[in-house]
Amino acid sequence: MSAPATALETRDAIAAGRVSAVDACRDALARMHAVNGALNAFNLIDDERALASAERVDRQRAAGQALGPLAGVPVAVKDNMCVRGQRTTASSKTLDRFFPPYDATVVQKLETAGAVIVGKTNCDEFAFGSSNENSAYGPVHNPWDLDRTPGGSSGGAAAAVAAGCVPLSLGSDTGGSIRQPASFCGVVGVKPTYGRVSRYGLIAFASSLDQIGPFSRTVADSALALSVLAGADPADSTASTQPVPDYLAALTGDVRGVRIGVPRAFVSEGVDAPIRTAYDGMLDTLREAGATLVNIELPHAKFAIPAYYLVCTAEASSNLARYDAVKYGYRSPAAKDGSLRTMYLKSRAEGFGAEVKRRIMLGTYVLSAGYYDAFYLKAQQVRTLLRQDYERAFQSVDVIAMPTSPIPPFRLGEKTDDPLQMYLADIFTVSANLTGIPGISVTAGFDGGLPLGVQLLGRLFDEPTILRVADAYQRATSWHTRVPPAPARG
């Protein structure tokens, strides 16, 4: 399979009349149906709705109307974002029959831009996970090796782009859930600055950490997507009113004088050798392109994981209290014969998977009387120290580079017995969520046919710089042009 068309190429071809939006849509749908048996990347493939959207774009073009920046581009959306009238499950039994009465803001923005939403991607249940093995609909398989995980929690969205189904997909990132699957699937993934993209319509996991962002094969496509998604929103009080820069214009290809922070101590331990090689290789490439490497220290970075898992589970336990079987969601058949409390106890127990229950339990504990100060409050203080580490670092550098994951894509089932082992693999991603800074993962090498990603982190609202550096890196390398082997039909 040759490298599939990018979002920009697809958009331009449709605008020029070289291909119709309906044909581009049919191609995407055909590919999705062909590979979903093997990958299980999609919870829902909505042919009818997608073709109707594509037809609308073709009619607009025929009528000579102006087309939006994503007109006719097939896009997949993680199944934790509400699409009005379209089944949205968060990969949980609890929401198996949930049809949102409203569109998430990002969905509205995609549609206004002319994008064609083709389906909802599989993910870890309620976005809790780093391997997409916690889904009520079965795991997603990594297109590069079907026995391995695609990463999580946005595993399906990453796999859909990697497998050439769609050039763009949306995921969400609370502790690395876009960047890590991007790394595991050999694609670009961006977690914007906290507040850059509206969370309205995103099924909440941890409200001070969650952000929606794009997956794509090229940095330019992610820049295009971000320019559509970013901006203020009256429906989300945490969505920033900071003006949105022209992200595509930022891709000048010039990194001369950019100072790249290298947190040597932090990345020296526990990182697999091939990943160190990819990381060092990326630093060399950027230095040769004119960037300067600067050693920095992040003294509290090693405490990011425990801080993260106390903060995010506390927030999750609060956010998931809404699943009470009253207004929506799964209600246990046993509820008929009992009290209101029985309805809550049984519906939640039957609707939630093990990892969801585990995190709710942990979060409830750390917020409970007697433990709040020692755990939750302490974690929030460490969060402040971490923010200060990064602020200090950004006084002498413009971007910070580190591996995305300390380990390459692991086998399905390898880490499911020990939740803590799974959590430890998030060591390089959680800081960006705790501090709010933006991060992008790009492929920087392969090991035994498995992609390895490296992250670039930037100052708050400085997506332009991390996009510019990542794009320059792609111009100097060709990792992103590799495609996975064709998966077997399921």
Added chain:
Amino acid sequence: MSLTLADVERIAALAHLELNAEEKELFGRQLAGILDYAQQLQAVDTTGVPATSHVNTQRSERADTLKPSLAIEEALANAPDRALEAGLFRVPRVIG
């Protein structure tokens, strides 16, 4: 640290989760392991360090003006049980 069965049951009750015996044992063990790991935060000197509950400091306010909201049928559409005519969600008896 360790969590007793009573601890696990107390947390489950707060979280409105009914757990079976196996889950109580499993989660008790796993949670204790995770909390043990989280204890390393105690070594960090946080004297005088304010907590960050949110990185977002912007104030967002709008005038308190009425706007259309969800129609009642739409609001009730996903309810497991409802009294459509009355515009109500239906739940097991709460009082009595």
